[in-house]
Amino acid sequence: MKLSFKHVNKQFSGLPVIADFSREIEEGELVALVGPSGCGKSTLLHLAAGLGAASSGAVLADGQAIKGPHPERMLMFQENALYPWLTLEANVALALELQKVGKASARQQARDWLSKVSLQGFEAYYPHQVSGGMRQRAALARAFITKPKVLLLDEPFGALDALTRMTLQDSLRQLIREERPTVLLVTHDVDEALFLADRILVFSPRPATVLREFNLNHHEKTHDLSEFAAIRREILCLLGIHAEQDAFAKKLEGIAA
Numbered sequence: 001m002k003l004s005f006k007h008v009n010k011q012f013s014g015l016p017v018i019a020d021f022s023r024e025i026e027e028g029e030l031v032a033l034v035g036p037s038g039c040g041k042s043t044l045l046h047l048a049a050g051l052g053a054a055s056s057g058a059v060l061a062d063g064q065a066i067k068g069p070h071p072e073r074m075l076m077f078q079e080n081a082l083y084p085w086l087t088l089e090a091n092v093a094l095a096l097e098l099q100k101v102g103k104a105s106a107r108q109q110a111r112d113w114l115s116k117v118s119l120q121g122f123e124a125y126y127p128h129q130v131s132g133g134m135r136q137r138a139a140l141a142r143a144f145i146t147k148p149k150v151l152l153l154d155e156p157f158g159a160l161d162a163l164t165r166m167t168l169q170d171s172l173r174q175l176i177r178e179e180r181p182t183v184l185l186v187t188h189d190v191d192e193a194l195f196l197a198d199r200i201l202v203f204s205p206r207p208a209t210v211l212r213e214f215n216l217n218h219h220e221k222t223h224d225l226s227e228f229a230a231i232r233r234e235i236l237c238l239l240g241i242h243a244e245q246d247a248f249a250k251k252l253e254g255i256a257a
């Protein structure tokens, strides 16, 4: 499914948050949105999800105006939104049951999807009984099980340590290769954007406008992103982060992990 943003402006009580944003997100493309905190990235995702309307301009899915939420456009947040009173299996199956799939079939498909994200054996666990990374794996299974045409990912791995985040990025990339949804990914992690995206849009502070766009269409990326070092440096520079600060932050993150 193709997403089109046409001269989109968004204001909240007169506060301009998005200014004249126009882009096409092609079917099966993964576009990462990177920018300073509060610039309006999540707001863009919400417009694509149909959670609110643009103040002016248009947001279209395959040429049709987006008028509200639809299961074919799936939003996934950083905080896993699993229901604490349901097992992982029931949480994942619920996405199908809400679409009127019979319980037995939904449960079987949920078990298959949990296995795809390496959670076989944990079907009967409750969210609080598994790690944060496992909860996000289950959330990924729940996001993919309905085979959405568009995935809107808002910092999906932002709460995870660096190592867990990388393994989740691998899983996400594998699922995307198999299912081919169109993806908009909001992330603060420039390396995550470089690793996962076909294209990166770097936004200005609010109101969000695109400062630069990077095309990364590349077949086999690994977590060794050294060949993207120049782009990485440029993005960090656009975000006002100096290389030494970034190295220090990475070191701290390594110690924390």
Ligand SMILES: Nc1ncnc2c1ncn2[C@@H]1O[C@H](COP(=O)(O)OP(=O)(O)OP(=O)(O)O)[C@@H](O)[C@H]1O
Residues within 6 Å of the ligand: 012, 017, 035, 036, 037, 038, 039, 040, 041, 042, 043, 044, 206
């Ligand atoms: N429903 C709302 N009502 C009023 N203001 C809002 C609403 N949603 C977002 N805003 C404002 O719009 C601005 C952009 O918010 P948004 O969440 O889109 O930024 P962001 O770039 O995703 O930030 P972050 O990276 O910190 O998550 C902020 O100033 C926020 O307070």
